[in-house]
Amino acid sequence: METGKLIKELRIKKGMTQEELAEKTEVSTRTIQRIENGQVDPRSYTLQMIAKALEVDFSLFASTEAGECEEKEHSNNIWLGFLHLSGILPLVFPTVLMWRARKHKTAAMSRHYRSVISFQLLICGVLTGCLWVYWKANITTPLLGVLLINTLLSITNTVKVLNGEPYIPSPFRKNESPD
Secondary structure (H helix, E strand, O other): OOHHHHHHHHHHHOOOOHHHHHHHHOOOHHHHHHHHOOOOOOOHHHHHHHHHHHOOOOHHHHHHHHHHHHHHHHHHHHHHHHHHHHHHOOOHHHHHHHHHHHOOOOOOHHHHHHHHHHHHHHHHHHHHHHHHHHHHHOOOHHHHHHHHHHHHHHHHHHHHHHOOOOOOOOOOOOOOOOO
């Protein structure tokens, strides 16, 4: 349950009005209204004052906040997973669009973006070399091998990010710590 809804529910159970709660907490009535409507997230001090006024344990609100943080982290992991999945195609454009849309909304998006772009550019370079070999010698094995490795690594990183595990930043730099 969201913090604001929980506060409203507890306030109503106590038979208090928003004005009375505001008086006891030294917070404006408008702020209480905005907290209960979910328009703002109350600061820790405000939550402590509200918990004291409603005669409940502050940890009740902390567990609600922890659940909301887990939900936000899960959402971040989904976006980061999409970013890594975009690495399957060595096309930089979709990755750039995704990064631009989410860079200020998703934690660690820029770090993951740099890793995915670096990997995509590496694959583009290797694919160019493989195409040259194909053009000169008519051998498709290196080309298919690079595409297979690219796909496997992109899917592996996507699964790792979705599960909250550290991803593989590059197959050639294993000492780099991504998370």
